[in-house]
């Protein structure tokens with residue numbers, strides 16, 4: 001098997017307001033202001049609206065310099081507004097020192113590119129992740145269209161990895177490698193390790209037996225294996241975690257999934273709404289781990305019961321005789 005490369009397209013930027021600059025209106029609506037903190041630059045109402053709509057460069061270099069002097073422009077004037085707002089989100093998520101470059105430069109390896117794995121990839125790309133390695137041998141089926149927002153009826157029969165790679169590349173300028181195979185064992189692990197420089201693995205396949213087989217090979221590959229996060233469903237529960245960053249962390253199979261009582265027979269359906277629930281939680285935890293190298297999901301699993309609406313973190317412990325993480 002080989003990995004395919006999807007080329008990155010580039011975009012250019014222009015000066016942007018800092019993310020915390022706001023357009024405010026005077027009560028009499030005769031003037032409006034650009035406000036940052038306590039400072040307000042007052043302008044005639046229609047002029048302020050015009051600048052807000054067209055950007056800080058619209059009145060020329062002198063006004064640009066004035067706004068820069070007022071500390072209202074983003075430090076990197078080539079940051080897009082979207083990525084600057086992402087920086088605000090990521091800053092709010094993690095207090096203290098953050099490794100933003102570490103997040104952006106991570107190779108996110110998505111094993112399983114169905115509704116859940118692809119949703120996580122899209123959310124990571126929207127947050128500024130640049131590099132992806134997509135692993136899945138499955139093709140798009142008409143019944144998948146309820147949860148693949150990046151696929152259309154014309155894509156039915158195409159490889160999920162190909163269509164998702166095209167979407168990430170064209171929509172987010174991401175660099176994407178694809179491995180259109182089911183990740184079953186040591187050969188897939190070897191290829192992932194060969195192509196990914198700085199990998200973080202998201203394990204989002206819906207086949208527990210394949211996941212078990214793959215993780216056994218993953219743990220056996222190296223004692224210093226890259227971190228990974230396991231996501232999926234058990235019965236009525238949406239699950240994210242554990243996040244395994246070190247060899248002494250419990251793997252998803254250490255105490256099996258038997259901890260989740262499932263006596264009702266209810267199985268969570270794969271729909272956009274509940275995939276997005278898991279993805280949103282998982283992505284916030286992945287971002288925290290990448291930015292700070294710490295995570296509350298180490299040794300824990302997040303469970304959300306779709307029927308009751310109850311969510312919680314459950315502690316899971318390392319099982320000394322686990323066949324998956326003790327090769």
Ligand SMILES: [Zn+2]
Nearest residue numbers: 251254322325
């Ligand atoms: Zn284990």
